[in-house]
Amino acid sequence: MKRAAQVTRRTNETEIAISLNLDGSGKRSIETPVGFLNHMLDLFGKHGLFDMTIQAKGDNDLYRDEHHVVEDIGIVLGQAFAKALGDKQGINRYGFFILPMDESLATVAVDFAGRYTFNLQCDFVRENVGDLSTELVYDFWDAFAQNAKANIYIKVENGRNDHHKIEAIFKAMARACRIACEVDERSKLEFPSTKGVL
Template identity: 50%
Template structure:
């Protein structure tokens, strides 16, 4: 199986965002001038512990390497800062420093993107799910230029009050601006709760070739093609009642039978949910739904516990519904549980097998919607991990 897991990035400004920018000359050119902004270390530790963001530092250092700002004076405090972060488990994937002056209009100077073309051109990164965090409007413009979201941060109370007063106008000017804040703990919670929850999964075996795109937070008209019309119909129910963005394309060995196509579709779908949920920060975790459909009644409860288990109760009255073997319904959900790492309780009663299966899928979708909802700023477990 091939899984395309695009990496999300936190592009972080340095001076004024991670460390205090000296007001007299705007240069951190000695160890005595090195001072971290309040709460940044504990907040970043929380972010890297509970998310998959890559940290990338992007900073303008006016005239670095000139007589007024010798490189030797710069590197001592910079390396001390990096060492301190490293000791706290905060590692930077990349550090990009532009030494030019503003009047030079260098393509590498923020808010221009010359230092960051690798991230823009590579298919390995999800820039729409990434953030730029900085203390200047040029950082917000950088986010717009990259196609990221932006967060304005400052520890300067006067600047913060001014930004808050202008926040509505700033967000109209910069639609990418999501948050204006003066507290790194608030910023960390926002990043963990509002991280993009999308996934792309490719699964290819000798029996099936599957592509799934899933967005947990942006409902869209589904595009489903598995080669089994009844399964397509059920996955449309998942998308609609789960309020999901879902695309599923499957080419399976239906000339043999339906088993491989149904099983592998469920395995890939479970993988997509696991990938999109990530560390599960802030989710409700539990969901349940009781759904009637004509003479049938379905009960579904789900727990994204990290432990796969299916408790399934159904009695079928015929072998197939619309080309889908009824014996494969249980196997579909067992396969989903395996890769989604969730616990599912499912029970359905009725006389019409079409109604029973459809009621199960709709109740499953509604229970999933409840379980994946963001309701908190923490992890829903006393263990500290799920």
Template identity: 50%
Template sequence: MQLSDRPLTASGTAPRQATVSRRTGETDVQVSLNLDGTGRCQADTGIPFLDHMFDQIASHGLIDLEITAKGDLHIDDHHTNEDVGITFGLALAEALGDRKGIVRFGHFVAPLDEALVQVALDFSGRPHLTYGLDLPTERVGTYETQLVREFFVAIANNAKLTLHLRQLDGINSHHIIEATFKAFARSLRMATEVDPRRAGQIPSSKGVL
């Protein structure tokens, strides 16, 4: 079933969804998402570890995702990793529209064995990333751990999102990164949920984001 074929949500509103394609001389990326989903994920970026992390975003954020990417992986994963983050951020922004009625803020602390990561975010309209992860290895499998920061920079800039990632504990790179993605997913879920007390209003004292 395509995202556009999904029935109305339990509240009777149309699902907040978007499909965004981005093609450059280095990559060809398409992201479809439904913020009112059930956690279904089909990710084929050509980067197995990144696909695994999108599974975490979908499952713990209750977002339905369909992601495909073809890139110059014969060079390295950098361009594909970044452009998938850009396209995902653009899809988030499109699905949220004017952001009326959402909670706006989200935060979560996720443990994974010895790792503990805190994420706080704000769909403020002002892109910002504070990155506080200390990853002890250069790679997890074939994935370069420095690409984690580039991925979240791309999301923050293109979803116009204020995002803080803070590592509270952890010595295993895989555990730290996965805890980060899980905490991000739960924060995203919290922030994008519809607040019935907002009655469709912009969640800002200024009246605009």
């Protein structure tokens, strides 16, 4: 069965459309008004081997503050993961990755448990990297975790360059999500919980 989803969200502030295939080869088409986020989402698709098409636009306020569109993309991407995973039969459920990006080191743990918790530990020095406010890195992944119904923990222990810190986060998230979403051939007919359901 193909594990894929298409999700659209329209509000008075933004319009987001995402197509996702969890069993892809990393084909990406990313178009949002936030250039640095485009770069990070491109890395996420590449390193997760997710086929992703993301189209996003916002109202005129977007060009003064990108908060609405960044958070809404996180919401829709999380919803797409939840929909594509379906009942989660046979998946690993858990994913963990430690990723170096030059002087920065990110550790990520993911659990597609059907419940939501989010924790990010990272000290940013700058207010912005390119056209992305660094505080929105938290808001993006928090929105993703809520809507994917996942427990996500992210920690960046080293680093002096905020670009490298954010890139390490997105790449480590991609790798951890890839592991968590993969089907374990030894238990592909089982649910990854003693409850028998997630």
